[in-house]
Every structure is written in structure tokens, then in C-alpha cells.
Amino acid sequence: MSPVLSLSTDEISGLFPGYVRLSALGVIEAVGPVLTRRTKGSLIGRPFMDCVEVMRPRGISNFDDLRTCRGQLIIRCPEAAGIVLKGVVLQRDDHFYICAGLSVDVSGQSSGSYRFEDFSMADSTLETFLAADLRRNLLIEAQDLATSLTEARNRAEAADKAKSRFLAEISHEIRTPLNGVIGIADVMAHGELSSEQAGRLKLIRSSGRTLERLLNDLLDLAKLENNRLQLAPVQIDLIAEIRDALGPVEALARVRGLDFIIDLKTNSPDHVIADPIRLRQVLSNLGFNAVKFTQKGSITVSMTRTGDDVAITIADTGPGLTDKAMARLFQRFEQGDKDVSIRYGGSGLGLTLSREFARLMGGDLNVSSVLGMGSRFTVTLPLPPAPPQEAASIASSSQPTLRPTAGAGIRGLVVDDNPANLEILRVMFDAFGIEIDFADGGRAGVEAWRKNRYNLILMDLQMPEMNGLEAISKIRQLEADGDSNEEKTRILIVSADATEEAIAESLAAGADGHLAKPLRPESLFRAVWSLF
Amino acid sequence: MYGMVHRAARELAILRHGEGKWNSIAERAGVSEREFISAEVFSDAVTISIVSAVADADGSPIDQTLLELGRHWIDFAGRSAYSNVMGMAGDTLPEFCRNLDRMHTSIQATMPDAIMPSFEVETMDDTGITLIYRSQRTGLETFVQGLLEGLMARFKVDGAVSRVDDAHPVRFRLTYKPV
Numbered sequence: 001m002s003p004v005l006s007l008s009t010d011e012i013s014g015l016f017p018g019y020v021r022l023s024a025l026g027v028i029e030a031v032g033p034v035l036t037r038r039t040k041g042s043l044i045g046r047p048f049m050d051c052v053e054v055m056r057p058r059g060i061s062n063f064d065d066l067r068t069c070r071g072q073l074i075i076r077c078p079e080a081a082g083i084v085l086k087g088v089v090l091q092r093d094d095h096f097y098i099c100a101g102l103s104v105d106v107s108g109q110s111s112g113s114y115r116f117e118d119f120s121m122a123d124s125t126l127e128t129f130l131a132a133d134l135r136r137n138l139l140i141e142a143q144d145l146a147t148s149l150t151e152a153r154n155r156a157e158a159a160d161k162a163k164s165r166f167l168a169e170i171s172h173e174i175r176t177p178l179n180g181v182i183g184i185a186d187v188m189a190h191g192e193l194s195s196e197q198a199g200r201l202k203l204i205r206s207s208g209r210t211l212e213r214l215l216n217d218l219l220d221l222a223k224l225e226n227n228r229l230q231l232a233p234v235q236i237d238l239i240a241e242i243r244d245a246l247g248p249v250e251a252l253a254r255v256r257g258l259d260f261i262i263d264l265k266t267n268s269p270d271h272v273i274a275d276p277i278r279l280r281q282v283l284s285n286l287g288f289n290a291v292k293f294t295q296k297g298s299i300t301v302s303m304t305r306t307g308d309d310v311a312i313t314i315a316d317t318g319p320g321l322t323d324k325a326m327a328r329l330f331q332r333f334e335q336g337d338k339d340v341s342i343r344y345g346g347s348g349l350g351l352t353l354s355r356e357f358a359r360l361m362g363g364d365l366n367v368s369s370v371l372g373m374g375s376r377f378t379v380t381l382p383l384p385p386a387p388p389q390e391a392a393s394i395a396s397s398s399q400p401t402l403r404p405t406a407g408a409g410i411r412g413l414v415v416d417d418n419p420a421n422l423e424i425l426r427v428m429f430d431a432f433g434i435e436i437d438f439a440d441g442g443r444a445g446v447e448a449w450r451k452n453r454y455n456l457i458l459m460d461l462q463m464p465e466m467n468g469l470e471a472i473s474k475i476r477q478l479e480a481d482g483d484s485n486e487e488k489t490r491i492l493i494v495s496a497d498a499t500e501e502a503i504a505e506s507l508a509a510g511a512d513g514h515l516a517k518p519l520r521p522e523s524l525f526r527a528v529w530s531l532f
Numbered sequence: 533m534y535g536m537v538h539r540a541a542r543e544l545a546i547l548r549h550g551e552g553k554w555n556s557i558a559e560r561a562g563v564s565e566r567e568f569i570s571a572e573v574f575s576d577a578v579t580i581s582i583v584s585a586v587a588d589a590d591g592s593p594i595d596q597t598l599l600e601l602g603r604h605w606i607d608f609a610g611r612s613a614y615s616n617v618m619g620m621a622g623d624t625l626p627e628f629c630r631n632l633d634r635m636h637t638s639i640q641a642t643m644p645d646a647i648m649p650s651f652e653v654e655t656m657d658d659t660g661i662t663l664i665y666r667s668q669r670t671g672l673e674t675f676v677q678g679l680l681e682g683l684m685a686r687f688k689v690d691g692a693v694s695r696v697d698d699a700h701p702v703r704f705r706l707t708y709k710p711v
Contacts, residue, residue: 115620116631116638126634127641130617134642137613138571145567 014121018085018100022048026063029095033117034102038080048098052077055084067096075100082113101125164222171215171222175496176418178215179518182208183424186521190431212518217349220281223500224356230500231275231360235386238272239264242312245280246301249287256291259298266303271386272310278357279381282365283312285350286377290316297374309363310383315376321369329367330355354379410532411452412436415445415471416460416494421517425458425494428521442466446474455487456528459511461495461502468493469509476510490531494519533579534646535568540608541579541601542568545586553589561585570613573645576669595674602678606686614639625687625706629653629661649676660707662696673702680704 012019012032019032020043028043028051035043043051047063054060056074066073067089075085075098087100101120119126185205193201223229242264253260290299297317304311321329330351355365363381414425414436422438429436437452439445442459443466449457457475461468472491479488493506496517503514513527545554558566561581568574580594587597610618621635622628632651640648649667656662665676673695680693684706691708 115622116634121634124641127638130638131642133616134571134613134639137616138569141570141613145569148567 012097012099013117016087016097016099016101017118017120018083018087018102020048020098020100022063022096022098024094024096026067026096032100033115034083034085035077035080037115037118038083039077042079043077051079067091073098073100160225164225167218168222171219172496174211175215175517177420178208178211179496180418180420180424182212182518184420187424187427190427208518214349217353220353221349224353224360228500229360231278233273233275235271236274236276236279237270238274238310238383239270241274241276241279242283242301242303245283246287249284249291249299252288253291253294253299256294258291258294258296261298261300263300263302266305269385272383273386274381274383275361278361282354282357282379283314285354286314286365286379289350290314290318290375290377294318294374308382308384309380311378311380313376313378315374317374320371320373321367321375322371326367326369330365410434410456410528411454412456412458413439413445413448413452413454414458415439415442415448415463415468416458417441417463418460421460421494424519425524428519428524431521432525442468442471442474445471446478449475449489450478453486453489455489456531457489457491458494458515459491461493461497461506468495469505472506472509472511492527492531533574533576534570534643535572535574536570536609536612536614537579537601537605538563538568538574538582539570539612540605541582541586542566543608544601544604545589549589557585557589558582560588571643573643580671598672598674599678599681602675602680603682603685605675605679606682610686625683625689625708626656626661628683628687629656629663629706632663654703659709660691660705663704663706665702665704676702677704680706684708 007015009030017032018034019030020028020035021030023029026048028046028048031039031041031043049061049063049066053076054066054073055076057069057071060066060069069089071088073085073087073089075087077083077085084103085098085100086103087098090097090099101123102114102118102125114129116126119129182205185201185208188201189198189205220229243262246262250260250262287299287301294316295318299317300313300315302313302315304313351365358365358379358381361381363379365377365379367375367377369375412429412434414422416422416425416438417440422440426436426438437448437454439448441463445457445459446466448454459468459472463471466474472493475489475491479486491511493503493511493514494517495502495506495514506514512531515523515527542554542558545557549557555566561578561584563578563582583597583601584594586601587594590597609615617635617639621631629651630653632653636648636650640646647668649665649669652664652666654662654664663680665673677693677695684691684693689708691706694705694707696703696705
């Protein structure tokens with residue numbers, strides 16, 4: 001048979017990069033680019049069988065056996081480490097060709113030591129090899145990307161925490177002077193004022209309350225971001241709680257000429273387990289929002305119950321919301337649209353916090369709206385019924401019945417280094433006929449108590465020399481060392497720091513309760529009466 | 533184009549203008565990603581938007597930035613996941629040019645959605661190489677010219693790259709001093 005192909009050396013190299021041309025006696029005359037580069041030409045002129053190990057077919061140990069082989073040949077050349085040649089033996093005239101391509105173990109090797117010429121153009125070994133190589137590299141790239149994203153997220157979270165800390169600290173710093181402003185304004189309201197002065201004072205007080213609400217929202221936000229906001233679920237009278245939370249909303253709605261319809265008739269048990277403070281906060285936010293955005297028409301509050309899930313809906317006949325506005329509604333510091341914040345003001349935190357609180361309580365807050373017709377905000381909460389035997393003993397948190405009294409045997413001491421706070425408390429106690437003394441620091445407070453054995457102390461926390469916690473510990477220690485028949489002193493912390501940690505620390509140091517500044521007469525006396 | 537070109541553009545922008553400016557360049561280009569996966573295939577419009585935004589930041593015509601991105605690409609790819617492929621394609625400029633088409637064909641096998649150009653060595657001698665560039669795309673000739681200039685720099689060859697004429701397919705002449 002005559003040959004059908006006549007190939008140049010370059011063409012043979014392209015098709016069989018690992019080819020070997022042998023003389024009739026089996027001496028190597030030429031090799032392909034793979035072997036040339038890997039052995040640096042050291043094979044030329046040497047007997048082929050001295051340079052290779054025939055792995056397939058088995059049992060070939062001399063050139064005579066090799067040249068008659070017509071099956072697939074697999075050869076390893078020890079001087080070209082890491083590669084295996086696969087091919088066939090062809091005889092042309094008086095020469096033999098081992099027509100072989102390169103075979104590499106793609107799973108274990110990097111492509112670094114190979115060249116394109118090492119691979120046959122007639123098969124896909126190069127592509128397979130590169131695919132494995134690129135896959136390895138892409139995995140590394142993906143890992144690097146994941147690492148950099150993790151680092152970026154960590155940086156963002158650290159920045160977020162720093163921001164929350166800053167918010168908490170600056171809120172505290174603002175709360176102290178604000179307490180002075182609101183407290184003094186409250187005190188002045190009890191005095192004799194002209195109608196003009198009373199009007200101006202009302203403005204100061206309402207501005208102060210607005211600022212206080214914003215501060216509280218910021219503090220809540222900081223707590224939520226740091227996962228430090230803890231719920232305090234207790235047994236509550238649900239309907240009384242809702243009515244109480246929405247009482248001020250109803251009053252405002254009526255002042256604005258809006259109908260306020262409240263329909264709480266449901267099969268819901270009267271008493272349920274819930275955090276009353278957060279529940280009130282959510283309802284109050286939704287209620288005031290509804291009034292704020294409704295020019296005419298009505299606000300309707302309704303409630304339904306499915307199993308333990310209670311859905312409270314506050315619907316208004318306000319302007320309604322666009323889809324775009326609804327999408328932004330629950331984002332922090334966002335309002336429905338820019339015009340809203342310009343026209344109505346507000347921090348844009350109320351709805352965000354309300355939804356966060358609802359979710360923290362295991363529920364959710366959702367909105368539906370028809371543009372031009374109004375909006376419906378529905379808070380859904382799991383509110384399991386309270387055990388019946390304990391329900392009767394539940395005291396509604398809405399019981400600020402003050403008991404003006406002529407002292408009731410109370411001998412009080414206020415310990416605070418801020419003169420404004422002292423003045424506020426003096427006027428509040430005066431109004432209720434309780435005489436109190438003052439000390440302007442922790443050390444002075446302990447000394448005053450030692451001399452006069454007060455049975456009530458209102459203690460600030462942050463004071464120079466001896467802080468409030470140190471002063472309480474000292475007093476409790478002196479009590480323990482003294483006469484056991486002596487009446488125990490009731491100590492209330494009065495502080496701008498209303499964090500859970502501060503309250504826990506106060507109680508651990510021996511305080512009987514904690515009151516957050518700015519103080520209201522109602523909350524002060526409710527706390528005082530609860531101790532006597 | 534595939535994400536790796538965008539990674540190169542991002543690196544070029546950051547080298548010139550800093551990380552912060554890259555964010556605004558990406559924003560201007562309408563690109564939501566700030567990082568790119570090398571093998572991800574993007575439409576050419578995205579690539580052109582990025583290059584255009586980088587050109588705006590540079591205060592240069594877009595062709596100038598395309599040329600510079602091409603030059604930068606070779607250096608970038610040589611340090612990237614493709615460095616092995618670049619190494620396998622050859623140790624000299626002529627060898628690399630001969631394998632340019634095979635390199636693209638082989639990479640195409642791992643990224644079937646990518647549209648790879650084709651390169652053919654038309655002539656090669658001691659004074660230079662004439663290379664035929666074929667692509668389904670138009671408008672990236674300046675980028676390719678930058679790539680070829682980058683290749684000459686990679687192999688430390690003094691010379692220049694020019695388009696032979698305005699005919700199609702496009703021919704580039706790499707001219708260098710006789711070796």
C-alpha cells in the first residue's frame with residue numbers, strides 16, 4: 001500500500017508533538033517539540049529502548065517487539081518527567097515513527113511548564129488542561145472575592161456599630177440638658193403665667209417633647225442595631241392598652257376635626273402576654289402618623305384575631321401612597337417621598353422602628369394603600385392569652401393616679417450634681433407636699449444619708465468623685481453593718497442613661513428602681529408610691 | 533466582553549484615580565457591580581460604558597483610553613488567573629503571535645458564551661509581523677492595537693504597531709528592529 005499522507009516535520013510536530021523518528025535499528029534521529037524542550041535534545045543518537053519505558057502493551061522489552069506493535073502505545077520517558085506519550089508505531093521506508101501526543105494528568109499539574117506546542121492540534125488535550133487550570137484559578141478568584149466581601153461587610157458592620165455607639169452617646173449628652181429644659185418648663189407651667197407666656201411655654205414644652213421622642217427613637221435604633229433591645233413581655237389587658245396608647249391620638253384627631261372610630265369588638269381574650277411599652281410605641285406611631293397625614297375624613301382602628309395572632313389595623317382617609325413611596329416607607333430615615341418630609345417634617349424613623357418592634361415581637365407590620373383614598377397599616381402580633389388565674393391580678397400600666405399627700409412619712413434626699421435637675425425635683429416634690437433635701441454629689445449624698453437616715457433617695461448616676469452606683473453600694477453596706485431594725489432606704493436611680501445595661505447595673509448595686517430623664521411628675525410619683 | 537476586561541479597567545481606573553473615584557466611575561457607567569468575576573460574560577455596551585466613564589475621568593478621548601486599556605490588559609493578564617495561559621503561549625513575541633489564535637480558541641472552550649476574536653500571522657520576518665485580526669465586533673481595533681503594543685512591551689521588543697490600511701479584515705503591522 002502506498003502512503004496517502006506526506007507530512008513536513010512542522011506538520012508532524014503539530015499533529016504529534018511527542019513524536020520520535022527512529023532508524024531501522026531503533027536509534028533516535030529526531031523528536032517532537034515536547035521531548036526536545038523537556039530533554040534538551042539529549043535523546044538524539046541514543047537507542048530508543050534505552051531511553052523509554054513501554055507501559056503498554058505489556059511485555060515489550062526490545063525494539064523488534066516494538067516495531068511490530070500495531071496497537072496503542074503508552075510510553076514514559078524518565079528524562080522527560082511528568083509526561084506520558086500516547087501514540088502508535090508507523091513505518092515509513094526504512095524509518096519508524098512513534099507518532100505520539102502528550103498526555104498530562106490534568107488534576108495534579110499546573111500548566112506553567114507546558115507550551116502550546118506540546119499539545120496536538122488534533123485533539124482537545126490542551127483545552128481540557130486549560131479548563132482545569134482556569135477552574136482552579138477561578139476558584140481562587142472566587143475565594144478572594146468572598147474574602148474581600150467579608151472584609152468589606154465587617155468594615156461596614158464595625159462602622160455601623162461605631163455610628164450606633166455615637167448615636168447612643170450623643171443622645172445621652174443631649175438628654176441631660178433637654179431634661180433641664182423640659183423639666184423647668186413643666187415646673188413653670190405650675191406657676192402663674194399670662195396667657196401670652198402660657199402660649200409660649202406650651203410651645204417650649206411641645207418642642208421639647210418632640211425632641212425627646214426623636215432622641216428616644218434614635219436610642220431605640222441604636223439598641224436594635226446592636227441587638228441590645230430586649231422585650232419585657234408581661235400580662236396586659238389588651239383592649240385597655242390599645243385604648244390607652246391611642247388616647248392622645250384620638251384627642252389630636254378630634255382637635256383636627258377628624259372622626260376617630262375605634263372598633264375593638266373581637267373574640268380576643270382580654271388579657272394577653274405582650275411587651276406593653278413596645279406595643280404602645282407601635283400603635284402610637286401608627287396613630288399619630290395617620291392623623292398627621294389626614295386632612296379630612298376619619299381614622300379607624302380595628303382588631304381581628306386568628307388563633308393567637310392579633311391584627312390591629314389603623315386606617316386613614318389621607319392622600320394614600322404611591323408604590324414607590326411604599327417601597328421606601330420602612331427604610332431608615334426615609335419617608336414616602338421628599339415632599340412629605342418637607343411638608344410634614346419628621347425623622348423618618350417611626351415606621352422603621354415600628355416594623356422592627358413588630359418583628360422583634362414575632363409579628364410584622366404591613367401597609368396597603370390606594371392613592372387618593374387612604375392607607376391601612378396593619379400590625380400583626382402573636383399575643384397568647386394570659387393564664388386565667390393570673391389575669392385578675394393584672395394591673396394596667398395606665399393607672400397614673402397621683403396621690404397628693406402631705407408627705408406620707410417620706411423623708412427624701414435628691415443626689416444630683418446638676419442644679420437644673422435639683423430645681424425640677426424640688427418643685428415636683430413641693431407640689432406633692434414632700435420635703436426633700438439635696439446633695440450635689442455621691443459623697444455628699446452618703447454623708448447626708450448617714451446624718452439624717454432618709455427613707456427615700458433619688459440618685460443620679462454620673463457624678464464626679466463618687467458616682468451614683470458607688471454611693472448606693474456604700475449606703476447598702478452601711479445599712480448592712482448597722483441596726484437591722486432600721487427602715488431600709490428606698491433608692492431610685494434618676495438618669496439619662498436608660499439602657500438595659502444601666503438599669504441592670506443599678507438594680508445589681510442595690511437600687512430599688514430606675515427612672516429615665518426627662519422626668520414626668522406622673523412617672524416619678526408612680527415610682528415613689530410603689531415603694532411605700 | 534468577559535469580566536476580566538472589566539477587572540483590568542477597574543484596576544487601571546484605581547491606579548490612576550483611586551478606589552473612591554472608581555466607585556463614582558462605575559456609578560456613572562451605570563454598573564452596579566464594583567467587583568467582576570473574570571469568566572462572566574457582559575454585553576459590549578457595558579464595557580464601552582465603563583471605558584467611556586474612565587475616559588471622562590481621565591479627561592481623554594475614548595480611543596486613547598481604549599488604547600491604554602489594551603496596553604494595561606497584557607500586564608494585568610500576566611499577573612492574573614490567565615498568567616499560565618500567557619506563559620504557555622510563548623516565550624518570544626513571534627511565538628506568542630503564532631499561538632494567539634490557538635490561545636483564544638482554547639479559552640473559548642472554557643467560556644462558550646464569549647465571542648473571541650481570531651488572529652492569523654500573515655507574514656513574519658526579522659523586521660516585523662503582519663497580523664490579521666478578525667472579529668464579529670467593530671470598534672475595538674484601538675483596543676487591539678493597545679494589546680499588541682502591550683505584547684511588545686511584555687517581550688521587551690522595541691518597535692511600533694500600526695494598522696496596515698483601512699481594509700477588512702483589519703491588518704496590524706508590528707514593526708521592530710531586525711533581531
